[in-house]
Amino acid sequence: MATVNPIVEPAVDAVDPGAAGETGRRRGPGAYLLMAPAVIWLALFFLVPFYSLIATSLYDPSGSDQAGWEMTYHVGNYATALRDYWDSLAWSLFYGAAATAICLVLGYVVAYAIAFKAGRWKNLLLVLVIAPFFTSFLVRTLSWQLILADNGWVVNTLQFLGILGEDGHLLATPFAVVAGLAYNFLPFMVLPLFASIDKIDHRLIEASSDLYANPVVGFFKVTWPLSLPGVVSGTLLTFIPAAGDYINAQLLGNTNTTVIGTVIQLQATTANQPHLAAALSTTLMAIILVMVVVYIRRADTEDLL
Amino acid sequence: MSSPVETYDGLRMRGLTKSYGRFTAVRELDLDVPQGAFFALLGPSGCGKTTTLRMVAGLETPTAGTISLGSAEITHTKPYRRPVNTVFQNYALFPHLDIGENVAFGLRRRKQSDVRRKVEEMLELVELGPQAKKKPAQLSGGQQQRVALARALINEPEVLLLDEPLGALDLKLRRSMQIEIKRIQTEVGLTFVHVTHDQEEAMTMADTVAVMNGGLIEQLGSPAELYENPRSTFVANFLGQSNLIAGKVVGRAADVVRVDMEGITVTVPAGRAHADGDRAWVGIRPEKVLIGEAGAALDAPGNTVPGGVVTDVSFIGVSTQYLVRMPWGQELQVFAQNTGRDPIYRTGQQVELSWRPEYAFLLDHDQDVRAGAEDEDA
Amino acid sequence: MNPALRWLREHLVLLLGLGVLAYTFIPIAVVVLMSFNDPATRNVYRFDGFTLDNWLNPCEDPAMCEALGLSLRVGLSSTLVATVIGTLAAFALVRWDFFGRSTSNLVIFLPMAAPEIVLGSSLLALFVQAGFAGQLGFWTIFIAHVMFCLSFVVVTVRSRLAGMDDNLEQAAQDLYATPAQTFWRVTFPLVLPGILGAALLSFSLSFDDFIITNLNSGNDTTFPMYVWSVARVGVPMQVNVVGTLMLVISLVIVLGGELNHRRRMRSVRG
Numbered sequence: 001m002a003t004v005n006p007i008v009e010p011a012v013d014a015v016d017p018g019a020a021g022e023t024g025r026r027r028g029p030g031a032y033l034l035m036a037p038a039v040i041w042l043a044l045f046f047l048v049p050f051y052s053l054i055a056t057s058l059y060d061p062s063g064s065d066q067a068g069w070e071m072t073y074h075v076g077n078y079a080t081a082l083r084d085y086w087d088s089l090a091w092s093l094f095y096g097a098a099a100t101a102i103c104l105v106l107g108y109v110v111a112y113a114i115a116f117k118a119g120r121w122k123n124l125l126l127v128l129v130i131a132p133f134f135t136s137f138l139v140r141t142l143s144w145q146l147i148l149a150d151n152g153w154v155v156n157t158l159q160f161l162g163i164l165g166e167d168g169h170l171l172a173t174p175f176a177v178v179a180g181l182a183y184n185f186l187p188f189m190v191l192p193l194f195a196s197i198d199k200i201d202h203r204l205i206e207a208s209s210d211l212y213a214n215p216v217v218g219f220f221k222v223t224w225p226l227s228l229p230g231v232v233s234g235t236l237l238t239f240i241p242a243a244g245d246y247i248n249a250q251l252l253g254n255t256n257t258t259v260i261g262t263v264i265q266l267q268a269t270t271a272n273q274p275h276l277a278a279a280l281s282t283t284l285m286a287i288i289l290v291m292v293v294v295y296i297r298r299a300d301t302e303d304l305l
Numbered sequence: 306m307s308s309p310v311e312t313y314d315g316l317r318m319r320g321l322t323k324s325y326g327r328f329t330a331v332r333e334l335d336l337d338v339p340q341g342a343f344f345a346l347l348g349p350s351g352c353g354k355t356t357t358l359r360m361v362a363g364l365e366t367p368t369a370g371t372i373s374l375g376s377a378e379i380t381h382t383k384p385y386r387r388p389v390n391t392v393f394q395n396y397a398l399f400p401h402l403d404i405g406e407n408v409a410f411g412l413r414r415r416k417q418s419d420v421r422r423k424v425e426e427m428l429e430l431v432e433l434g435p436q437a438k439k440k441p442a443q444l445s446g447g448q449q450q451r452v453a454l455a456r457a458l459i460n461e462p463e464v465l466l467l468d469e470p471l472g473a474l475d476l477k478l479r480r481s482m483q484i485e486i487k488r489i490q491t492e493v494g495l496t497f498v499h500v501t502h503d504q505e506e507a508m509t510m511a512d513t514v515a516v517m518n519g520g521l522i523e524q525l526g527s528p529a530e531l532y533e534n535p536r537s538t539f540v541a542n543f544l545g546q547s548n549l550i551a552g553k554v555v556g557r558a559a560d561v562v563r564v565d566m567e568g569i570t571v572t573v574p575a576g577r578a579h580a581d582g583d584r585a586w587v588g589i590r591p592e593k594v595l596i597g598e599a600g601a602a603l604d605a606p607g608n609t610v611p612g613g614v615v616t617d618v619s620f621i622g623v624s625t626q627y628l629v630r631m632p633w634g635q636e637l638q639v640f641a642q643n644t645g646r647d648p649i650y651r652t653g654q655q656v657e658l659s660w661r662p663e664y665a666f667l668l669d670h671d672q673d674v675r676a677g678a679e680d681e682d683a
Numbered sequence: 684m685n686p687a688l689r690w691l692r693e694h695l696v697l698l699l700g701l702g703v704l705a706y707t708f709i710p711i712a713v714v715v716l717m718s719f720n721d722p723a724t725r726n727v728y729r730f731d732g733f734t735l736d737n738w739l740n741p742c743e744d745p746a747m748c749e750a751l752g753l754s755l756r757v758g759l760s761s762t763l764v765a766t767v768i769g770t771l772a773a774f775a776l777v778r779w780d781f782f783g784r785s786t787s788n789l790v791i792f793l794p795m796a797a798p799e800i801v802l803g804s805s806l807l808a809l810f811v812q813a814g815f816a817g818q819l820g821f822w823t824i825f826i827a828h829v830m831f832c833l834s835f836v837v838v839t840v841r842s843r844l845a846g847m848d849d850n851l852e853q854a855a856q857d858l859y860a861t862p863a864q865t866f867w868r869v870t871f872p873l874v875l876p877g878i879l880g881a882a883l884l885s886f887s888l889s890f891d892d893f894i895i896t897n898l899n900s901g902n903d904t905t906f907p908m909y910v911w912s913v914a915r916v917g918v919p920m921q922v923n924v925v926g927t928l929m930l931v932i933s934l935v936i937v938l939g940g941e942l943n944h945r946r947r948m949r950s951v952r953g
Contacts, residue, residue, distance in 0.1 A: 031779035035787055038772035038833055042790050045830040049805035056808040106703045113700025127937050128704055132711045134933035137891045138910040139926035142918060143710035146717070186707060236796070244798020247893060251914060261800045261894065268804050268898060274811065281804040285797060292796060364853050384856040385865075391857045397850035401872045410868075411858035460858065 050285075057278035065272055074275070081279040085263050089284070092260040095174070096243030099181035100189075103238045104231065106182070107189030111230070112223075114190075115197040129190050137184060141251050144180050145171065148252065172254035180248035188237040196230025197223070232299045240288055260284055314375055315339040316361065316464050316496060321370035323356050330356040332520045334370070338464070338498060338513075343490050345499045345511030349543070349677070353520040354500045355394075358466050361498065362391045374463055385414070390457035391466040395473060396449045398441035404428070404452050405437035411460040427459040430489065447478045454486065458493060467499040471506065483509050504544045508532070516540050518677065532590075536579045538668050541588050543677030548594065548637045549586040549668065562667060567633040571608035577666040584670035591638035593664040596627060596647075599655040607662040613637070615654045625649055629656060711930060718923035737920040744919050750909035751925060757821065757905065758889040761828035766882045768829075769836025770874075776837070777844040794834045802831060803895035810899065819901025827899050828892065832885040839884060843877025876940075883936065890929070 056069075057077055063069035082089075114125045132140070147154055148170040158164035170176050200223060208218040224231075246261030253259075260280060268277035316338040323331045331353040338344045346354040359365040361372055363384030371380045379387050390411065398407050405424050412420045428434045431451040441449055450470060457465055470486070471479045487510050490497050501507050507514050508528035515525040516539070524531055524540045532544050541547040552564040552571070562578040564571055566587050573587065580586070599611060616636060617628035627639040627650065639658065641647060650656055691698075721734035742748035775781070776788060794802060806827055810819060851873070855865040893907040900908065910922055 025780035026778055027780050031775040031781035031784075034771040034775035034779070035781075037768035038837065039787055039790065041768065041829060041833060042794065045806060045809070045826050046794050046802070047790065049802075049809040052808035052812050053801075053805035055812070109696065110700045110703045113697045117694070117697040117700070123941055124938075125700075125704070127934075127941060129707075131930065131934055131937070132707045134887055135711060135714055135926040135930045136907060136910065138893060138907045138914070139714055139922055140710050142910065142914060142922075143713040143717075146713055147710060183707065183710070186703075240796060240798055244800040245894070246800070247911075261798075264800050264804050265894075265898065268807055274808065277804050278808055281801045285801045288796070288798065362853075362857055364857070384853070385859045385861055389857075391854070393850050393854055395848070395850065397848060397854035399851060399854070399869060399873075410855070410860070414859035414861075414864060456858065 053278050053281055055278075056274050057282050059275040059278075061273075061275055063275075069274070077275045077279040078283065081276050081283065084276075085260065085280060088258045088260045088263045089280070089287075091249075091257050092243050092284075093287070095177055095181060095245075095249065095259065096239045098178045099185060099242045100235050100239040102178065102182040103186055103189040104235060107186055107193055107234060108227075108231075110186075111190050111193035111197050115194055115200075116202070126191075126194065129194075130187050133184075133187055138247065138251075140184065141180055141247055144176070144183065145251055148176050148179075171252060174253065174257065176252040177248050177257075180252045181242045181245060184245075184248065185238045185242050188241070189234040192233040192237060193227065193230040196227040200226045228299060232296065236292060236295070240292075243288065244284065312376060313337065313373070315342070316498070317373045318357075318361075319371045319373075321357065321360060321372065322368045323353075323360060323365060324368045329520055331360070334520075334522065336515065336522065336525075338496060340463075340496055341494055342513055343487070343497045343499065343511045345501060345507035345514045346517055347501055347504060347507040347514050347543075348517035349502055352517040354502075354517045355468055357517075358391075358468055358498065358500045361464065362389055362466055363387050364391075388460075388463040389466060390460050390462040390464075391468060392450075392453045392457050392470045394468045394470070396441075396453040398449055398452055398456070400441055403438050403440055404433065404444070407441065407452055408456045408459055410456060415460075423459060427455045430458075430492075431455045446474050447482065450474060450482060451485075454489070458489070458495070461493075462495065464496045464498055467497060469501055470499070471501075471503075479506070486510060508544070516543060518543075534577055534666055535588070536668070537676070538586060538588075538672040538674055539677035541666070541668065541677070542675070546591055546638060547588045548591060549588050549674050550635065550637070551670070551674075552585055552587045552667075554580070554583050554585055554667075561662075564667065566610075567631070569608075569610055571610075571665065572662045573665045573667040574663055577663075580667050580669040582670060586668040586670060586672070586674060588666045588668055589660050589664060591626070592624070592640040592642070593660050594637065594639045595659045596629065596639045596641055596650065596656050597659070598650075599657050601657070607660065608665065609657060609659040611657040613656045613658055615650050615652050615656055618650065618652055620649065627656075629658060631658075714923050714926045714930075717920060718927045720920050720923070722920060737924050741921050741924055743921055746904070747906075747909055747919060747921055747925075750904045750906045753821070753824075753903060754890050754906040757824050757828055758886045761825050761832055761889050762882050762885040764825075765829045765832035765836050765885050766878060769833045769881065769885075770840050770878055772833075773837045773840035773844055777841055791834050791837050794831055795838075799831075799892070799894040803827070803898035806830070806895070807898045817901075819899055820903045823899045823901070824896055824903065824905065827895050828889040831892070831895065832888050835884055835888060836881040839881035840874065840877045843874055843880075847873055883933070887933065 055071055058071060058073045058075065059077070060070045060072040060074050061077060061080070110129065114122055114129070118125050146152065149155070150169045150171060155164060155168075155170055158170075159166060159168065164170070204222055204226070205218055208222045209215070213221060244261050246259050246265060249257065249259040250262060264277045264280050264284075267273040267280070316336075318334050318336040321331060321334040321336075322329065334353075334357060336357075346357060348354045356365060360367050363379070363382060363386075367380060371378055373379060374388065379389075399410065402410070405428070408427055409420050409424045412423060417423070424437070425434065428437055431454060433448060433451055433455065436444060436448065441452065444452065450473075453470070467486075471482050474482060483506055486497075490510075499507070499511060512527060513525065514528055514531055516523045516531060518539050524536045531540060535541040535544065535547070538547075538549060541549065550566050552566040554562060555565045555570065556563040558575070560575050562573045562575055564573060564585060564587055571587060578585075596613075610631065612632040613629040615627055616630045619626045622643065624640045624642050627641065628636045629639055630636050637658065716730060718737055719733050719735065720730050721732040721736065723731040737743075772787070772791065776784065776791075806823075810816060810823055815823065847870075851869055852865050855869045856862075860868060891907060892905075893911060896905050897908055897911070904912070906925065910918065913919065913922075
């Protein structure tokens with residue numbers, strides 16, 4: 001059987017210049033060719049716009065589309081924006097935080113149930129987590145509008161049970177906004193949580209119960225700390241879009257509370273105050289960046305408990 | 306580039322070196338693997354055996370040195386141009402292809418004819434005929450192992466490389482696969498190079514074993530040679546167990562070396578003495594040591610060491626293993642076969658030990674006496 | 684303990700989880716239901732009676748279908764571009780060692796850490812400064828959508844690629860596959876599910892986006908923008924038809940893949 005193989009050739013191949021190095025990764029200029037399109041796209045349409053945004057936020061406020069805008073390093077735009085719209089900023093951060101908290105509780109239950117209790121239905125249930133979100137965001141939110149409407153069955157039931165007063169209503173309240181946000185961003189919480197919880201070795205939980213931890217203590221001493229990476233990324237992925245969203249606030253909230261997203265949208269377009277829109281955008285981004293950095297730092301030191 | 310290679314029909318490595326930055330995994334390795342041999346590279350993890358194997362496979366580029374196969378130098382030949390195939394440690398079966406397609410992969414890449422028949426025959430050889438349409442994930446570990454073997458063998462490579470092929474199997478399956486692989490090797494007559502850290506596996510399967518440590522080959526030979534006449538403390542400890550007792554060389558004759566071992570003079574045949582200096586380790590395998598009551602005349606004309614006290618007794622059926630504390634404080638291991646003739650000694654009993662001089666060996670004192678011992682590897 | 688109680692205790696978490704999942708389907712049920720609604724008046728949004736009219740005349744309001752068409756065109760083209768260049772980048776990040784690798788990683792992660800309103804308003808600032816204020820439309824929407832889909836494509840494909848056993852490619856080479864054959868016969872088929880998943884995700888992100896699009900679309904109207912514009916004046920029931928269709932199509936794609944996988948595993952096992 002051991003016939004000589006025709007493939008043997010005297011050493012004709014030079015050393016492969018792209019051969020795997022110590023890390024198992026290839027070296028060479030090929031990487032730049034592969035990276036270039038994505039990096040150039042993001043540089044032109046993500047990084048450069050930030051420069052434009054900051055430049056716009058420093059325009060002389062006396063300009064207009066007709067007269068033109070002048071870049072005068074007018075830092076005062078920030079003061080004006082914050083003085084006029086600090087309450088919108090506060091509402092946005094509050095809505096974002098409240099929705100994130102609700103998502104964390106509900107999302108943890110779902111992720112835990114799928115990871116530990118679903119057995120062979122795991123994948124199917126994961127699909128079901130995402131499924132509702134294939135219907136358009138706006139259509140879904142409109143659907144909430146219908147469900148929470150004053151003559152809808154939810155309000156009627158709550159009124160019947162006496163939880164809600166005769167003239168009480170749900171729509172056009174902060175409650176409806178938070179509920180809508182929590183609903184819309186739930187998968188952003190469930191998926192990272194699931195990824196973390198699913199990785200936890202079930203024997204660790206058995207070991208903790210063997211070492212006299214009751215299920216509640218076992219959860220807080222073993223499962224929760226081990227799922228922290230998922231908690232961190234889940235809360236960030238929920239909070240960031242929720243704080244910038246204005247669809248839920250507009251469709252489900254009342255007109256007295258305006259969120260920062262609405263303000264930026266209006267100032268950038270119909271109100272023709274691009275310098276204010278830019279100043280508010282920059283401020284929102286800065287606040288979020290600071291929060292993310294502080295939060296990740298804290299989570300690293302395991303102070304989250 | 307091609308310095309004339311002397312004719313050799315097997316796998317030959319000369320000065321083979323592989324460094325990663327400051328770390329040298331394999332240094333200046335010279336090795337000949339004869340054609341048709343079942344060759345094992347044995348050593349603890351990190352000894353360079355897998356790196357050597359990967360250089361032969363072409364998956365790692367040597368820093369220096371050459372590899373040749375028959376008359377062809379293949380040092381820098383790409384892996385897909387070498388008549389060498391590998392059975393990977395975790396099998397590396399293609400999860401998206403069924404068993405039949407996995408096995409056919411190499412033949413199809415080389416546009417061979419009659420692929421279907423060859424695949425059927427090969428699956429027959431490894432007793433997996435009915436599983437051809439299954440995906441790798443649906444097979445047990447042992448079955449996956451045999452697919453990996455079939456996938457490599459079907460290409461009739463000049464050298465088949467096996468990288469810890471049985472590492473993921475449980476003990477019982479491992480034993481039966483060892484015999485199975487040995488059977489297949491005899492049947493197909495190809496050169497097998499087998500990398501393992503399991504000395505029993507290497508000794509069961511291979512006809513030649515190279516013991517590697519720290520990127521170097523410590524000793525090369527048949528399993529019996531290595532076991533009976535180890536040349537270094539590492540080999541003595543890594544292959545089986547050894548009692549190593551410090552001694553002073555007091556005389557060298559043509560055929561025998563006399564060693565003073567804590568006041569007792571023992572002899573070691575010159576052919577088994579691998580120490581040049583004054584100080585040396587006297588080595589003796591535990592099963593070669595005879596144990597008897599103090600003063601008893603043991604059937605071992607030669608080296609008798611009195612004054613031992615039994616400190617531990619483990620009866621394991623086929624033999625009884627003793628630890629005996631010697632007058633100089635060292636505990637020696639003794640394995641007494643359960644022939645039914647000798648009594649079983651109790652802890653605390655006074656005994657004397659003895660062994661035939663031709664079983665002892667002498668090692669260089671400069672070496673670490675614990676090198677290769679079990680609790681050190683891992 | 685009472686067996687019923689014990690069963691309840693053991694399955695409590697699962698039941699709660701399923702309960703939350705069920706709750707996420709309530710608005711969906713309403714969308715499906717409303718797609719069969721025969722509304723008495725356009726201003727009151729409630730179920731008045733069953734009809735198939737909405738399904739039979741999806742384009743009763745031509746503006747809606749026009750918006751839908753634009754969304755589909757933007758969705759398909761931006762998905763194609765984002766998936767291709769995102770996949771290339773994922774390969775570079777996982778398989779290559781190069782100067783600037785960690786910076787590239789950061790640049791790709793950042794868009795996901797920015798709220799849409801910030802991405803949208805900064806892109807608008809760029810377009811205005813570059814003198815494109817009057818030409819906002821398909822191309823500016825396309826540029827924006829590729830930008831925010833890219834990060835998700837890279838992350839999805841990267842995790843699939845990183846989870847791949849690199850022994851498989853070495854095994855292919857060992858079995859006489861040239862680098863090109865190794866890529867097309869082993870690497871690509873194994874990464875393909877990740878690429879398809881990334882494309883699906885990318886399309887639904889693009890199709891669904893409102894906030895960024897609303898700032899950069901000029902006079903063009905995508906489907907979400909159409910829904911937004913009619914939300915105050917009364918939504919045509921056909922919007923629910925589109926919502927239902929999207930749900931059904933994506934469920935068929937995702938569940939179909941999952942069930943097919945299961946059936947194949949079972950049929951061979953038996």
